[in-house]
Amino acid sequence: MRSSQESLATALAPSLRLPFCYLFAALAAFLVLNLLFVIERGGFSSSFFRQGQVMALAHLAALGWITMTAMGAMFQLIPVVLEVPLWSERLGQVQFWVYLVGVLGFVGSLWSLRFTWAPLFAFVLFLALSQFLLNLGMTLVGVRRWDWTGYHIVAALLYLAATAFLGLLLALNLGTGFLGPQVLGFLKGHVYLAVWGWVSLLIVGVSYKLLPMFALSHGYSEGAGKASFVVGNLGVLGLFFGFILGDGEGIWLLASSLLLFLAILLYAVQTYLILKSRRRKLDVALYHSGAAILYLLAAAVLGILSSLGLLPTGFQFYYTYAYLGLMGWISLFIVGQMYKIVPFLAWFHKYSHKVGLEPVPLMKDMFDERLAMAQFYLMNLGILGTSLAFLVNNGRAVGVFGFLVLLGAVIFIYNMVTAYRR
Amino acid sequence: MEALKKVYDPEVGLNIVDLGLIYDVQIEGGKVGVKMTLTTPSCPLHESLVKGAERTIQALPGVAQARVELVWEPAWNPDMMSEEARRHLGRG
Numbered sequence A: 001m002r003s004s005q006e007s008l009a010t011a012l013a014p015s016l017r018l019p020f021c022y023l024f025a026a027l028a029a030f031l032v033l034n035l036l037f038v039i040e041r042g043g044f045s046s047s048f049f050r051q052g053q054v055m056a057l058a059h060l061a062a063l064g065w066i067t068m069t070a071m072g073a074m075f076q077l078i079p080v081v082l083e084v085p086l087w088s089e090r091l092g093q094v095q096f097w098v099y100l101v102g103v104l105g106f107v108g109s110l111w112s113l114r115f116t117w118a119p120l121f122a123f124v125l126f127l128a129l130s131q132f133l134l135n136l137g138m139t140l141v142g143v144r145r146w147d148w149t150g151y152h153i154v155a156a157l158l159y160l161a162a163t164a165f166l167g168l169l170l171a172l173n174l175g176t177g178f179l180g181p182q183v184l185g186f187l188k189g190h191v192y193l194a195v196w197g198w199v200s201l202l203i204v205g206v207s208y209k210l211l212p213m214f215a216l217s218h219g220y221s222e223g224a225g226k227a228s229f230v231v232g233n234l235g236v237l238g239l240f241f242g243f244i245l246g247d248g249e250g251i252w253l254l255a256s257s258l259l260l261f262l263a264i265l266l267y268a269v270q271t272y273l274i275l276k277s278r279r280r281k282l283d284v285a286l287y288h289s290g291a292a293i294l295y296l297l298a299a300a301v302l303g304i305l306s307s308l309g310l311l312p313t314g315f316q317f318y319y320t321y322a323y324l325g326l327m328g329w330i331s332l333f334i335v336g337q338m339y340k341i342v343p344f345l346a347w348f349h350k351y352s353h354k355v356g357l358e359p360v361p362l363m364k365d366m367f368d369e370r371l372a373m374a375q376f377y378l379m380n381l382g383i384l385g386t387s388l389a390f391l392v393n394n395g396r397a398v399g400v401f402g403f404l405v406l407l408g409a410v411i412f413i414y415n416m417v418t419a420y421r422r
Numbered sequence B: 001m002e003a004l005k006k007v008y009d010p011e012v013g014l015n016i017v018d019l020g021l022i023y024d025v026q027i028e029g030g031k032v033g034v035k036m037t038l039t040t041p042s043c044p045l046h047e048s049l050v051k052g053a054e055r056t057i058q059a060l061p062g063v064a065q066a067r068v069e070l071v072w073e074p075a076w077n078p079d080m081m082s083e084e085a086r087r088h089l090g091r092g
C-alpha cells in the first residue's frame, strides 16, 4: 500500500527542469512585454489596432508570457491533479526550443513589420503547439478519474488547436490577403477562441482545484461553476461561428455575447462561494486571483454594453477591453498563482526530502510576502490607471501607469528569483 | 503524537497534527503504525509529508519500525483542525 503510494507520487511529477524552462522564459517575456509597452505608449493612441507593433505586443503577451506559463504549469500540475504521468518529458523539452524560436521569430517579424517572415514563424509556432497538444493528448488518454477541472482542460486544449490553426491562416493572410474582407471575422474568431476558449477556460478549470486547496474551502456547492462551463462554451462557439460565417451583426451575436456574459457571472459567483467558505485568511495568491476576477467582470460589462450598442465605437474602447482582459484578468491571475507554483517547485526540490530530519522553511518564507503585497498594490494601480488612460485616449498617462506595472513586474520577478534560489 | 507536531504542512504553515491529518496511531512494541490523510487527494505535497512523518517517528528512541499509511476515508474537512489551528488561520 505505502510503496505504491510513494512510487505514484515520485513517478508522476516531471523533473524540475521542464517546468522551469517554460516558467522562466515566460517571466522574461513578461518583463520585456511591459518594457515595450511603456516604449510604445504613444503608438496606441494614434492608430488602429491591426498594426505591427500592437500585434507583436499582443502575441508577446499571449504566446510568450501567457501560453508559455500555461504550458510550464500544465507539465507540472496535470500529472498531479489528474493522477497520470506526463506522456513524454523529452518531447516537452524539444518543444520548448521549437516554441521559443517560433515566439521570438513571430513577434520579431511583426514588431519590425517584416510581414513576409510572419507566416514562416507562424508555422514554427503551429508545429510547437502541435507537439504540445500531442503530448497532452496522449497524457490525458491515461486519466482514469475525470472531474470538472479535467473537462475544462480538454475543452481548453481543443480551443488552443483551433486558435493555432486560425492564427496560421491569419499569418498567411498578412502576406497575401487571401482572406479578403472576411479577415475581420477570422480575427475576432481567433481572439475569442484564444482568450476565452483557451486561456480563460484553463484558468477557470484550474482555479476550481487550486482556490479551495489554498483557501481550505469545504462544503460549498459547485452548481454555478458547472453551469458556467456549459453556458460559456455555447457562448464562445456562438460568437466564433457568428464571426466566421456572418458579418458580425445581429441577434445571433447578441445572444452569444449574453451567454458569455452569463458564464462569467456564474464563474464569479462560484469563486465567491469558494472564497466565502474558506478557513484561512487571504494570502498573496488569493488577493491576486480575487482582483483578477474583478477585472474580468469589468471587461465583461464593457463587452456586453458594447454588444448592446450602448458604447461609442472606437479603438480606445477596444484597447481598454483587451487590456482589462489580458493584463487585469489573465496576467494578474497568473502572477498570483506563480507565487504558489515557483516556491513550491523550489521547496519540493530542495527541502522535500529533509522533512522530519531537520527544520525546513515554510512556503511563505520562500519570498518576502510584504514586498509581494506592495507589488500587488502597485500593479493594480498601474492596471486601473492604464485602463482609464486608454479610455480617455491619453498616451502619456498610458506610459506613466504602464511604468507602474513595469515596476510591479520587476518586483514580482525579483520575488520569483528569490524563491528559486532560497 | 507530540513528535509529529514537528512536521509542518509548508503551504498552510501548520503542523500535521493540529491540521487534523493524523487519524490513528498504533504502537506495538517497537513498531509504530500511523494512518494519516491529506487535505485533498491532489495535494502535491503527498510524498514530503508522508515520508516526513515516517522519518520523524523512525528517529524517536525505541522505535524499530515506522509505517505511515495514507488513507482517504473519511475525507478530511476543516472541522478536523484543532482549536489552535483555527485560531492560527484566523477563520474558524
Ligand code: HEM
Binding pocket: A049, A050, A051, A054, A055, A058, A059, A062, A063, A066, A067, A122, A123, A125, A126, A129, A163, A164, A165, A166, A167, A168, A170, A171, A172, A173, A174, A183, A187, A190, A191, A194, A195, A198, A199
Ligand atoms: C500559432 C499561434 C498563433 C498565430 C500564428 C497567431 C497569429 C495571429 C495573427 C497573424 C493576427 C493578426 C491578424 C490580423 O490583424 O490580420 C493575430 C491576432 C491576435 N491574436 Fe493571434 N496567433 C496565434 C496564437 C494566439 C494566442 C494563443 C492568443 C491568445 C492567447 C492570440 C491572441 C491574439 C490577439 C489578442 C490578436 C489581436 C491583436 C491585434 O489585432 O492587434 N493569438 N494572431
